Amino acid sequence: MPQATPITVSITRTVLPLHHRRFNAWVQAGQELAREWDGYLGSGWIRTAPDSNQWHVLYRFSSAKALAAWDESEERSWWIDSASELVESTKVEHRTGIEGWFEQPGDTNLTIPETVVPPRWKQAVSIFLPFFPLSLLSNVLLMPFLGNWPVALAVLLNICIMTPLMTYIFLPVTTRLLRPWLQKPRR
Numbered sequence: 001m002p003q004a005t006p007i008t009v010s011i012t013r014t015v016l017p018l019h020h021r022r023f024n025a026w027v028q029a030g031q032e033l034a035r036e037w038d039g040y041l042g043s044g045w046i047r048t049a050p051d052s053n054q055w056h057v058l059y060r061f062s063s064a065k066a067l068a069a070w071d072e073s074e075e076r077s078w079w080i081d082s083a084s085e086l087v088e089s090t091k092v093e094h095r096t097g098i099e100g101w102f103e104q105p106g107d108t109n110l111t112i113p114e115t116v117v118p119p120r121w122k123q124a125v126s127i128f129l130p131f132f133p134l135s136l137l138s139n140v141l142l143m144p145f146l147g148n149w150p151v152a153l154a155v156l157l158n159i160c161i162m163t164p165l166m167t168y169i170f171l172p173v174t175t176r177l178l179r180p181w182l183q184k185p186r187r
Helices: 020-035 064-071 074-081 098-102 120-146 151-182
Strands: 007-015 040-047 054-061 087-095
Touching (some): 020 074
Antiparallel strands (some): 007 087
């Protein structure tokens, strides 16, 4: 039986001016409600600055299934609705690991039911496809110059060159090209 992956929800809420004390009480009430749910691992919140209207709320559940039970509950729906006069805008992100690379820049709402997070094997394939040729090319081009270097330093230089290339160029291009396959619903 595969082990469930804990999932963290990051929420950024812009609170209407003059409602910060009420918002603070509202968040605490939500924490108390969530504590009763199976799989709840904890939560917390901070304000960006003392005079900021932006609040960051984090909470964590033991699995996507446990989080979905909370997300779909009547208690949470009631609780969320009770903040309609306090909050101007909300941004929600769910994260378990590397799948943050598999969203498009500018996505403001990444949730498990609405956005299909690719299975780990598809994520691995998406990373392997650009990594192998880039690594091969890098080794072919660098080895004539690094032949006398200690192996650890040669590998370090190679990784220092490849990491930004993978992060800023090759992974975004690959995930964009593979998006239909990556986001194909699981059966």
